[in-house]
Amino acid sequence: MPASALSPNIAFAIxxxxxxxxxxxxxxLGRNNNSLDDYMLAGRNVGLAFASATxxxxxxxxxxxxxxxxxxxxxxxxGMVGYSLGAVGLLLFAPLARRIKTLLPHGxxxxxxxxxxxxxxxxxxxxxxxxFYALGWLISLxxxxxxxxxxxxGLDYHLGMSIILLVCVSYTxxxxxxxxxxxxxxxxxxxIVGVVLIAFLVIDNVGIEELHSNLDxxxxxxxxxxxxxxxxxxxxxxxxGVGEIFHSNVWWSRAFAFRxxxxxxxxxxxxxxxxxxxxxxxxxxxxAPSLGLNIPSADMVGPMVAGNIxxxxxxxxxxxxxxxxxxxxxxxxxxxxxxxxxxxxxxGHINRDATDAQCFRASRYIIIGLGVFTWxxxxxxxTTLASLLYFxxxxxxxxxxxxxxxxxxxxxxxxxxxxxxxxxxTIGLAAYFIIGYYVAALVSCAVSLVVIVAVSRLDRHAxxxxxxxxxxxxx
Amino acid sequence: MTLSTSSLxxxxxTSLSSxxxxxxEGYFVLSWTTEPESQVxxxxxxSTSENFFSPLDTTLAANGSITLTGFEDGTYYxxxxxxxxxxxxxxxxxxxxxxxxxxxxxxxxxxxxxVILVLTIVMGNRALVDEQGKQARETNNAS
Numbered sequence: 001m002p003a004s005a006l007s008p009n010i011a012f013a014i015x016x017x018x019x020x021x022x023x024x025x026x027x028x029l030g031r032n033n034n035s036l037d038d039y040m041l042a043g044r045n046v047g048l049a050f051a052s053a054t055x056x057x058x059x060x061x062x063x064x065x066x067x068x069x070x071x072x073x074x075x076x077x078x079g080m081v082g083y084s085l086g087a088v089g090l091l092l093f094a095p096l097a098r099r100i101k102t103l104l105p106h107g108x109x110x111x112x113x114x115x116x117x118x119x120x121x122x123x124x125x126x127x128x129x130x131x132f133y134a135l136g137w138l139i140s141l142x143x144x145x146x147x148x149x150x151x152x153x154g155l156d157y158h159l160g161m162s163i164i165l166l167v168c169v170s171y172t173x174x175x176x177x178x179x180x181x182x183x184x185x186x187x188x189x190x191x192i193v194g195v196v197l198i199a200f201l202v203i204d205n206v207g208i209e210e211l212h213s214n215l216d217x218x219x220x221x222x223x224x225x226x227x228x229x230x231x232x233x234x235x236x237x238x239x240x241g242v243g244e245i246f247h248s249n250v251w252w253s254r255a256f257a258f259r260x261x262x263x264x265x266x267x268x269x270x271x272x273x274x275x276x277x278x279x280x281x282x283x284x285x286x287x288a289p290s291l292g293l294n295i296p297s298a299d300m301v302g303p304m305v306a307g308n309i310x311x312x313x314x315x316x317x318x319x320x321x322x323x324x325x326x327x328x329x330x331x332x333x334x335x336x337x338x339x340x341x342x343x344x345x346x347x348g349h350i351n352r353d354a355t356d357a358q359c360f361r362a363s364r365y366i367i368i369g370l371g372v373f374t375w376x377x378x379x380x381x382x383t384t385l386a387s388l389l390y391f392x393x394x395x396x397x398x399x400x401x402x403x404x405x406x407x408x409x410x411x412x413x414x415x416x417x418x419x420x421x422x423x424x425x426t427i428g429l430a431a432y433f434i435i436g437y438y439v440a441a442l443v444s445c446a447v448s449l450v451v452i453v454a455v456s457r458l459d460r461h462a463x464x465x466x467x468x469x470x471x472x473x474x475x
Numbered sequence: 476m477t478l479s480t481s482s483l484x485x486x487x488x489t490s491l492s493s494x495x496x497x498x499x500e501g502y503f504v505l506s507w508t509t510e511p512e513s514q515v516x517x518x519x520x521x522s523t524s525e526n527f528f529s530p531l532d533t534t535l536a537a538n539g540s541i542t543l544t545g546f547e548d549g550t551y552y553x554x555x556x557x558x559x560x561x562x563x564x565x566x567x568x569x570x571x572x573x574x575x576x577x578x579x580x581x582x583x584x585x586x587x588x589x590v591i592l593v594l595t596i597v598m599g600n601r602a603l604v605d606e607q608g609k610q611a612r613e614t615n616n617a618s
Contacts, residue, residue: 073542076545095600229500229501294535301542404592
């Protein structure tokens with residue numbers, strides 16, 4: 001086994017320095033949070049630069065920097081391209097963000113919309129899907145932190161994972177969404193600069209011709225444009241990304257937080273800026289065979305290749321970039337999931353008369369609780385990042401049509417939305433186990449579409465919904 | 476009778492296993508252990524022939540796993556050993572990719588869903604713009 005690219009001491013020092021920086025910054029930003037709107041939605045007044053940066057940084061996750069190389073290593077060129085189709089979700093959310101802000105000027109969460117638009121049953125099903133996805137994503141982020149640190153420096157997986165979770169929980173707790181967005185802005189700059197540097201260094205160190213001939217001889221399917229599983233992966237990943245963004249409170253909370261005319265532009269800019277990043281990250285993985293690297297688990301290929309060819313300096317760059325990507329997504333997810341649990345579970349089910357002050361207090365405990373729960377589930381390291389991530393695809397893709405049709409058309413009923421989500425998720429999960437992870441979201445989306453249209457058309461109460469009902473204060 | 480010294484040397488046993496014997500994607504994970512444990516590297520041999528004709532050799536760490544990817548349809552044979560020891564049992568992995576018909580069927584279904592999604596958003600926004608325009612005209616007429 002080759003020596004680690006970074007010494008454990010350097011890795012620990014980087015974690016400590018950046019960890020303290022983010023926590024102090026979070027505390028400083030959060031000292032003026034006086035209301036629930038301030039804490040959860042940054043005062044509903046975020047401008048274009050910060051809006052674009054936070055949207056892009058949040059979508060550049062550890063999955064972008066580690067799962068993109070993994071799927072490229074497993075599915076080749078189409079794996080890399082397919083992963084970058086995740087940008088489509090951001091681009092298509094741009095018009096939805098404008099619609100959401102218009103329809104629900106006093107809204108807090110995606111759950112708010114589902115409850116008011118479709119009623120209690122659909123709302124509860126949606127919450128199960130949303131929380132399951134949020135926890136899956138949180139666990140994948142926590143695991144990625146441990147894997148990254150271990151792959152680059154040999155530092156124990158559990159130690160790296162614990163430190164990263166502790167740092168992110170701390171500054172999110174102290175600063176709320178303001179801290180999340182401000183740190184995202186800085187993390188975006190780090191990510192863009194770092195990725196450009198890494199791409200340049202990889203091409204400089206490993207010739208394209210050598211890379212191509214090695215793959216062609218020993219791993220021919222990775223260059224094959226008729227690789228069947230990879231072809232199946234393309235639209236599956238596009239629809240998975242759409243499902244993630246359309247349903248998740250991470251993006252809805254931003255739509256509520258951004259200024260009125262900012263959301264659509266911010267999501268468009270973010271989508272276009274994000275698109276090349278998984279291509280670069282995926283390309284790095286194709287260098288692994290040329291380097292004769294033993295990749296124990298496919299989700300380690302990205303940091304292992306970068307560490308091997310870039311030396312210590314390059315490994316430090318990779319470490320900081322991926323740590324920034326992790327932190328920028330973990331904080332957003334913690335904040336948004338806490339919002340959802342606070343509004344939809346605590347206020348929606350447990351304490352219906354909760355005041356804003358009570359919700360403000362509850363949200364902080366919920367952030368801590370989410371951090372602890374995530375840590376517990378990260379400890380056993382149950383599977384690879386891609387398998388975990390795409391497991392949630394069957395769930396989130398089933399929510400696409402209830403969201404989209406529900407925002408624009410009156411004829412979709414609550415019963416149809418509920419049945420679409422349940423049937424899509426169930427059959428999507430079956431497809432995950434019977435065929436593979438690369439079709440689960442696509443199957444779920446297709447089934448959900450058929451069910452929502454068929455059941456709505458059969459319901460005599462279709463065309464009854466009045467959109468004006470959505471714009472009132474919290475019910 | 477004399478015994479050769481080599482037969483008195485304790486031979487480490489290498490165990491090799493795969494996470495699957497049938498792969499539809501051309502990737503799989505091989506894992507190996509040595510008994511007793513040692514730091515001596517392991518030689519992994521890969522061949523498309525049961526007799527390991529023209530094998531591809533890879534040197535690996537003593538204990539661990541390796542993810543192999545990018546294999547075309549076919550049957551692949553693997554075995555491993557430490558220097559001075561005998562080979563492990565042969566592990567056989569068969570790669571049978573999904574058919575192109577199945578692949579393109581999923582692709583076309585995905586394309587149709589994507590087109591419906593884009594049209595829905597475009598038409599939904601256009602209907603809203605028309606409705607807002609109509610309301611603005613009615614307000615102007617009333618005033």
